[in-house]
Amino acid sequence: MNRRTILKGLSGATVSLPWLESMAAPKTKKKQVPRVAFLFMPNGINPHHWTPDKSGKNYESKDILKPLEPVRSEFDILTNLGHKKSRHGDGHYAKTANFLSGEKVEKSTGYNMRCGVSADQIIANKIGGQTPLPSIELGIQATSTQTGEYTQVYGGHIAWRQATKPLPKEIYPQLAFDRLFSSGSNGKFFNSILDDINQDAKKLDKYLGVEDRQRMDEFFTSIRAMELRIQKSVKANVGLKVPVEQRPDAGKPKDLETHMRLMLDIIILAFQMRRTNVATFMFGNAVCGSSFSFLDGVDGGFHQLSHHGNKKDKMKMYGLINKFHIKLYSEMLLKMRLIKEGDESLLDNSLVMFGSGLRDGNKHSPKDLPILLAGKGGQKIERGNHRVFAEETPFCNLLLGMMQASGVESSQFGDSTAAII
Amino acid sequence: MCGVMKCLCVLFLLIVSVSAEDRFHTLLDKFCLECHGGRKVKGGVDFKSYEGVDHIYANFKTWESVVVQVKDGEMPPDDEPQMSTEDKKFFLQNLQGILDKLGTEDLGDPGPTPLRRLTRKEYNNTIRDIFGKDLGLGKEFPSEGGGGEGFDNNAEVLSFSPMLFEKYVTEARKLGRHLTFNYTSGFEASIDEVPLRNTPQRMTFLRSMERDFNRKAFPDGFSIDKSLIVYVRATRELILSDLKEKKDVNRYAKSKGLNTIFLMRMNAYLSTKEGKNEVINGFLKPWYALTPTSTKEEVELACQSFAKGYAKSKYIHKTDKTVSPKPYHDLVRKIKRMFVLKPLELAETLGGVEGARLTSIHNEYNLLKKYYPKHVRDFLAKALVNVPKEKQKDAWLNPEKYLSKKGLKTYKGKGYGARKLKNAEEQKSFLRVHLRKLLRDAFRRPVTSDEVTELVNFFLEVKAEKQEQVAARAVIVKVFCSPEFIFRFEEKQKSTKAYKINDGELAVRLAYFLWSSKPDEELLKLAADNKLSDKKVLDNQVDRMLKDPKARSLAEDFAAQWLHFKDVLEDLHIDKKRFPQFDEKLKKDMYEECVSTVDNIIKNDLSVLNILHSDYVFVNERLAGIYGLKGIEGETFRKVSINNNDRGGLVTSPAVMAMTSYPLRTSPVLRGDYITSVLLGTPAPPPPNDVEELPEDDVVADNLTVKQRLEAHRKDPQCASCHSRLDPFGFPLEVYDPIGRKRTEIAGKPIDSTGEMKDQKVTGPAELKKYLLGKKDLFLTNMASKLLGYSLGRSLGFYDKYTISQAVKSCKQDNYRFSAMIKKIIHSTAFQFHRGNKK
Known part of the structure; x- marks a missing residue:
């Protein structure tokens, strides 16, 4: 069986491998940190078709997880994880912004907007310096401006650099691709411009109130980040071959599936070529209402169908939408497994988490979240298990485990009680 | 004496209010706390930390809804202990009294002023108004999100990130590529990017002129990337059907909506391998291999191979330095030229009156000169001065034939302008004047001599090492990546009390509020003379600004977000199989109707109640079809009077009908929610967890209509409290389908368009609108809140209640005119003051 047939069998259509192995980053002898991706799906899952009945290795997959059969040995199903602090607040926003932090999402239309620092950013702080980009944040939907009791900024961001500062995500595939490779450098003059802007800023003092200072800190941190990036890119871009053949078209792909797949491919490419070690991806923003009628047997929008009212037909459609997301996740894992890094695969050297901030969208329940973890992060770990934890085990335990596996020296994160990896 | 009296009074009031306060607190504890505080926090409402008036002020939105719910008997719920009539009366009076005070007393607190960053829109508009051309920049910035009253300009959530800074740099560079610098008029913008190297500038300008012409031929834009493959495919068909004449x-092209000249050029290009390099012939290999018997797939692959080759070339040509870009460059250049029309070809393409006009322009070369940018015109006038008279026309049309390469060099060496500033001092003083203006415009404040000197020196330093244009572009990056351009700073005084902002800052606040852009010369002049804050002057300026075309931003940025019709363009999922009419064009029309309606109200200073109901609509032919109006032709929008009260106003507009529908059916709940929360500002709490939703389709399996379903749903007391508020507003609109057309039945059943409000029964859209007009206080208060939130770019607080009530009052007194409301906001403490530093 060649790899093309594997992929064909999986999605029904031929999926070509995004990028060739020869493009992988040069292998160094030093033990490298893993690459870590967090994938977020909005609106929860159909709970009847997710959790297998049996635990351990010999579980039988329920319908939603069936597309993962070809990579069964590469991932674990983690049952009974949840965020305590997601239990209050509204149904979606208060369970999205804190997906990777486990902190309380402050009810706010902007003023006092706050949730915790997300795990991906703690990891990026630790290992981001090793790559041209500390982390990448991708998604497919722009954040809406409508505001109820919560600003929708909460619903559109899972990566939070600081408790009050979300990182915007890139939604255009071409721009995301270009950002991976652009060095941003324009030589001496450009650097001097950055210097000057930095210098000029000192004159701003008379304009700044206390809160303004914080905002300006963000600004100057961003300039420094760019300077750093230029320095690093100069080195990292020596002999760099940009896979121009794969550069996506400009604009937003017309159909959802292409868009999602392209973004996931960009994460693979970024990992493969070591442009970054940390990535987050949102399959949709909180309360995403995109129509999934393009799927056979589905008629309606994701959020609308997540309120299935326990009606059979709706639950079925809801599950099919979940399954579609899992199919893309599975494709991603397959592609990563096929990319060799010496004796191991890219997947072996990565950790790729998939999950949602809700369980049953109909109930907005934040307990026993649907969480999957694939890849070994370069360690010797057995995957392929359905791991059932004690009820109400903190999801932060897993986030802590992933942080530790990435070299973050900490023994506590959010409400964690132990580390899971 | 007086002081003592006052003291006693205060003491007396204190005693009274303390006891009232105690009674209120006791009632709250007894009837509310079980569900809202202590153990449970239902609906996210928590009174546990209640400590008196301050809590009410700080959470006034919650408390306002308490009044409504207690008054309507929704709280406490029926199955819980109820307050006695007397207690209830006291409870409401006490609470209302405290809340009313906010609306009648000016607290003198302008509220916070978070640091504002330009939104994507403001960014592009500001640059547009500095350089005089809309370059469409900032589109690739991440979306703002939105907060406060629901607007993208909410400063509280406009954060900053490394990626954003990178984008500012990229965009500033792009801006630089749109600009050229000369010593006559400083920076000049062109819609197309102006390459710095490789292409002689003269050719660039000629081409930009050609492109200007081409833009006339393709008003909707022509994209090579999108059309290339279409032309390649058409060429194949041309060959197969052996069309040569x-x-x-021409006939074939017309039938396909293609341009004959482009098609013929493509045909000629693809017919031979001659004159093409190996790379290009590589892309074309599958094409040459085609035979008359080739399969469809083979043809498609061949077409795509070429189109992909072009896309690849374009990228390499621009960015990749690891391969030799020349062969790719050739392809890009050839294709680009292929899709540009010369003036006469253009005239032929356009045909008709426009074509004739262009031909005559062409023949009258003096007129043609008008289409050259001024500096090119000046240059050509000099360069072509020795060309004999009879050849002048040809020389102006095809100057490259008459200019030697040597002449070109001289031109390059002399810079772009006709005016020669040989003297370095002369150049420097020109730079001083020009860069001072640039800085002032970009930073929106007066600049100091030192700042100008610094920037001039920077320019000269770069120029000493690189080309002049590089220096100019470096200046652009420096200025437009500066925090002073990106953010809107205001000077902070060391006062602990609120203080008035200066006139320059007022001009900036005003311009971004009404125009989403920088102040113009007139505002700057008034600000510099410290006249702007004079009430009369300010009022005149507001009147002037609202009539300016730039005020359309109030319709496109403010109203489109407040009334959500922005969603029509971006986020609407109507099923296209069921409603094939619902295409991109119709979407744009729906949006345009809303914009025109609001813009018309603003420009002509009409009553804002026209949003709820009017005796006219704005339509073009397509939208008239939705409305069922006859005799309206063409794409242009126009105001059409109607004498049908079921239509008119945004409430019954196709845009609103569409965005309050599901893909396959209308939703009385969404429509009701739109009216109650978006228009009237009285949102229902979010639905509880675990609710059952209605089916996808109008056609329901168990034979109940959606209305009957909802009625059953409302029998459940848990659902009733909200749905009895929402649904009745939606039912009268059931006569309109998901794209806003009138219908007489739903899935074969007659429509019941009656909604039972708390106070009356309403049947059909006309009665609904009449009912809404009766609720105009709610509507006006909501609109004023939204407008104030938008103007300040922050969440509103209790300290804003006074401004809102004043704006509503003033609007009512002045025939509900838009300007009355907006002026009150502009004259408010919040708009003109700064809070001062607390510590």
């Missing part, structure tokens, strides 16, 4: 090709 121009008139045949």
Whole structure:
């Protein structure tokens, strides 16, 4: 069986491998940190078709997880994880912004907007310096401006650099691709411009109130980040071959599936070529209402169908939408497994988490979240298990485990009680 | 004496209010706390930390809804202990009294002023108004999100990130590529990017002129990337059907909506391998291999191979330095030229009156000169001065034939302008004047001599090492990546009390509020003379600004977000199989109707109640079809009077009907929610967890209509409290389908368009609108809140209640005119003051 047939069998259509192995980053002898991706799906899952009945290795997959059969040995199903602090607040926003932090999402239309620092950013702080980009944040939907009791900024961001500062995500595939490779450098003059802007800023003092200072800190941190990036890119871009053949078209792909797949491919490419070690991806923003009628047997929008009212037909459609997301996740894992890094695969050297901030969208329940973890992060770990934890085990335990596996020296994160990896 | 009296009074009031306060607190504890505080926090409402008036002020939105719910008997719920009539009366009076005070007393607190960053829109508009051309920048910035009253300009959530800074740099560079610098008029913008190297500038300008012409031929834009493959495919068909005569090709092209000249050029290009390099012939290999018997797939692959080759070339040509870009460059250049029309070809393409006009322009070369940018015109006038008279026309049309390469060099060496500033001092003083203006415009404040000197020196330093244009572009990056351009700073005084902002800052606040852009010269002049804050002057300026075309931003940025019709363009999922009419064009029309309606109200200073109901609509032919109006032709929008009260106003507009529908059916709940929360500002709490939703379709399996379903749903007391508020507003609109057309039945059943409000029964859209007009206080208060939130770019607080009530009052007194409301906001403490530093 060649790899093309594997992929064909999986999605029904031929999926070509995004990028060739020869493009992988040069292998160094030093033990490298893993690459870590967090994938977020909005609106929860159909709970009847997710959790297998049996635990351990010999579980039988329920319908939603069936597309993962070809990579069964590469991932674990983690049952009974949840965020305590997601239990209050509204149904979606208060369970999205804190997906990777486990902190309380402050009810706010902007003023006092706050949730915790997300795990991906703690990891990026630790290992981001090793790559041209500390982390990448991708998604497919722009954040809406409508505001109820919560600003929708909460619903559109899972990566939070600081408790009050979300990182915007890139939604255009071409721009995301270009950002991976652009060095941003324009030589001496450009650097001097950055210097000057930095210098000029000192004159701003008379304009700044206390809160303004914080905002300006963000600004100057961003300039420094760019300077750093230029320095690093100069080195990292020596002999760099940009896979121009794969550069996506400009604009937003017309159909959802292409868009999602392209973004996931960009994460693979970024990992493969070591442009970054940390990535987050949102399959949709909180309360995403995109129509999934393009799927056979589905008629309606994701959020609308997540309120299935326990009606059979709706639950079925809801599950099919979940399954579609899992199919893309599975494709991603397959592609990563096929990319060799010496004796191991890219997947072996990565950790790729998939999950949602809700369980049953109909109930907005934040307990026993649907969480999957694939890849070994370069360690010797057995995957392929359905791991059932004690009820109400903190999801932060897993986030802590992933942080530790990435070299973050900490023994506590959010409400964690132990580390899971 | 007086002081003592006052003291006693205060003491007396204190005693009274303390006891009232105690009674209120006791009632709250007894009837509310079980569900809202202590153990449970239902609906996210928590009174546990209640400590008196301050809590009410700080959470006034919650408390306002308490009044409504207690008054309507929704709280406490029926199955819980109820307050006695007397207690209830006291509870409401006490609470209302405290809340009313906010609306009648000016607290003198302007509220916070978070640091504002330009939104994507403001960014592009500001640059547009500095350089005089809309370059469409900032589109690739991440979306703002939105907060406060629901607007993208909410400063509290406009954060900053490394990626954003990178984008500012990229965009500033792009801006630089749109600009050229000369010593006559400083920076000049062109819609197309102006390459710095490789292409002689003269050719660039000629081409930019050609492109200007082409833009006339393709008003909707022409994208090579999108059309290339279409032309390649068409060429194949041309070959197969053996069409060679121009008139045949012409007929074929017309039938396909293609341009004959482009098609013929493509045909010629693809017919031979000659004159092409190996790379290009590589892309074309599958094409040459085609035979008359080739399969469809083979043809498609061949077409795509070429189109992909072009896309690849374009990228390499621009960015990749690891391969030799020349062969790719050739392809890009050839294709680009292929899709540009010369003036006469253009005239032929356009045909008709426009074509004739262009031909005559062409023949009258003096007129043609108008289409050259001024500096090119000046240059050509000099360069072509020795060309004999009879050849002048040809020389102006095809100057490259008459200019030697040597002449070109001289031109390059002398810079762009006709005016020669040989003297370095002369150049420097020109730079001083020009860069001072640039800085002032970009930073929106007066600049100091030192700042100008610094920037001039920077320019000269770069120029000493690189080309002049590089220096100019470096200046652009420096200025437009500066925090002073990106953010809107205001000077902070060391006062602990609120203080008035200066006139320059007022001009900036005003311009971004009404125009989403920088102040113009007139505002700057008034600000510099410290006249702007004079009430009369300010009022005149507001009147002037609202009539300016730039005030359309109030319709496109403010109203489109407040009334959500922005969603029509971006986020609407109507099923296209069921409603094939619902295409991109119709979406744009729906949006345009809303914009025109609001813009018309603003420009002509009409009553804002026209949003709820009017005796006219704005339509073009397509939208008239939705409305069922006859005799309206063409794409242009126009105001059409109607004498049908079921229509008119945004409430019954196709845009609103569409965005309050599901893909396959209308939703009385969404429509009701739109009216109650978006228009009237009285949102229902979010639905509880675990609710059952209605089916996808109008056609329901168990034979109940959606209305009957909802009625059953409302029998459940848990659902009733909200749905009895929402649904009745939606039912009268059931006569309109998901794209806003009138219908007489739903899935074969007659429509019941009656909604039972708390106070009356309403049947059909006309009665609904009449009912809404009766609720105009709610509508006006909501609109004023939204407008104030938008103007301040922050969440509103209790300290804003006074401004809102004043704006509503003033609007009512002045025939509900828009300007009355907006002026009150502009004259408010919040708009003109700064809070001062607390510590």
